[in-house]
Amino acid sequence: MRVRFDGVTVALGGRDVVHEASLTAESGAVVGLLGPNGSGKSTLLRTLYRAVRPRTGSVHLGDVDIAGMTGREAARAVAVMLQDPHTDFDLTVHELVLLGRSPHRRALGRESSHDLEVVDQAMQSVGVDDLADRMIGTLSGGQRQRVMLARALAQQTPVIVLDEPSNHLDIRHQIDLMTIIRGLDRTVIAALHDLNLALQYCDGVVVLVDGRVLAAGPPAEVLTPELIRTAFDVDARLLTDTDDRVLSFRAPSALTTPRESRLHT
Template identity: 55%
Template sequence: MSPAADLSVEGVTLTAGARRLVRDVSLTASAGQVIGLVGPNGSGKSTLLRAVYRVLRPATGTVRVDGTDAWTMPVRRLARTVAAVVQEPAADFDLAVREVVAMGRTPHKRLLDGDTAQDTTVIDDALAAVDAAHLAHRPFDRLSGGERQRVLIARALAQQPSLLVLDEPTNHLDIRHQLDVLGILRRLPATVLLALHDLNLAAYYCDRLHVLHEGATVACGPPADVLTPRLLAEVYRVKAEVTVHPLTGAPQVTFLPG
């Protein structure tokens, strides 16, 4: 695996026709950091991620990975550097789970190359990491939503990226697998940028949070600095109490009835 990458999003604006979806957003992630994007539905989190994994080109601004404009990187180099787990429903691959995970090795191969011993080890490790080894020979299109999500995360892990971008990776997962997956991301020798809805998970697992609201950044910094009752009232329009968890030391958000 290549060393973790530095990520720099510089003044990015993203549009759909005349409508601005994301407005002048900047963020940085140092090598090895876990950076969380939080905010209400429609705040621009998924849209911003699409610019980072090079699906939606910025109208203005730049996305740089290790100092290189991501939109100028050759496709093969980009695929070896950046992996993404997206929120859109996965295609119904007519493949076994192991074959889906093996797709993550494609950027590291030449056309028609078979699996090496290293590939086999990487695939096995990725399946084991998400508790999916027992699914290896199951048809992907017959899995539950949570099982599919774990397999797609395993595929991204098998890619061995320097930068891993994930849009709501805990969707469809039960509590145990949410914690397992986020723990894996926390330990990876990669930089991680992810969007999360669960503020308590974001507070515990992320080094820094960027709060998006109506397409703009309204706060950024360590979770303890960002997650305040005032911000939650302004951005989410809810009453909340924020305390320090007695065991983890992370901020803990408790939502209060209106």
Template identity: 45%
Template sequence: MRLSLSGVGVRIGSVPIVADCDLTVEDGERVGLVGPNGSGKTTLLRTVYRALDPFAGRVALSGDDVTTLGQREVARRAALVAQDSTPNFDFTVEEVVAMGRGPWLRTFESTIGRGDGPITAALERVRLADHRSRRLSTLSGGERQRALVARALAQESPLLLLDEPTNHLDVYAALELLELVRDLGRATLCVLHDLNLAATYCDRLYVLHRGRIVAGGPPAEVLTPELVRTVFGVTCTHLTHPATGGLLLAFSPRRAAPRRDAADGPVAR
């Protein structure tokens, strides 16, 4: 599965949110989408599963323009774990995961109670097989997120879309969830706020700033101190993680940095 966005622009009503965005996710690749609040990350993600259609450019799944595909076919190719996507009703874990089979079922067909293979496999993969009869409301935050990932796995789509999957999770649960996603080996596009998590778990990153992609590439090449200062308004120092040997960013408020603006010229805001 290959995801490709070419020159994508999106409006909400008459208000432009993102413009001229190019992005790719190759088969088996984990790609992160980062940027400040309001930069357009979720809007861009929504074009992939057709919650929004672009007014300009093209979004393609395996070469097919998503606007030519029905919603069921899009769902067969891309599975979503959205922000605040816990169902309103208090379903059991198994019922929630079974929702992922929707794109493959005939009208009124149900998988509950049939020992459906993809559902069982998904529950086992996220280590919730023993919790399948529990109500979602009785789970911890990390367990609920794993249940929602299991729903996406049961969907058996080759592309996984994650919108802030670590929101409201403690450190252990966030790392556990991203380790799970990494081990899946699926093409993944993940919106993240935490730059260190993005640097650790993504093969490549795209940075959105004021509705435009301003950088793309491997984390160490993209998250330069200059870019972080310009886009996120903080100073950052590149360190080496003592355990993994990977990139580790140390942040401080921009006002704490030495005052060099006069010598360096105007600073982007």
């Protein structure tokens, strides 16, 4: 499903923190929102899953303005994995992932065999099926992140919003998680801090600074040393191999071929 932000301005505490942000993520694209802390990444994402309303502008899923959707319609269209989810629930992993099926069930209705099958597949896909009977409160931060991703997958929405999905994860699990995300046949918009992950796994990136879109496009074209110096106030060096494949900034990472951008402003 195509996602379009059209001139979105968001005010918090009487101050504009996102300014006329416009961008489009095509159906099936993985788009990374990048920028320093306080740049407006998470706030912009919150307009997509209706946690905040834009002061001006609109957000569309396909041709539909999300402001006109019912809560159930929105929950069937957009799933969310937050950076620091409140997971102090007296629930098992299986029970928490099953909550992802709520938009598809009738009020007070019991889960169907299809719901249980979807939940099992979601847990297996992120490698938490062996934790099914564990209580959420006993998990590590990284395990909780993967469980919350499983819940988002179980929701079976065409759009997934991820706010710092690699937070609390070690390098191995960062790669595993981003590989899963990369393989989804869904539109994914993720706030990321790690530029290497964006280079390797995103179709397109959007760089926000002070709540404004500074640049957007293919990662290998946007994330230049000059742009990084402007946005993050750090010096960086882009390394390539003999085939001009992007490796990393400063430190080598797994090889990747730049993907055709599926994002435009």
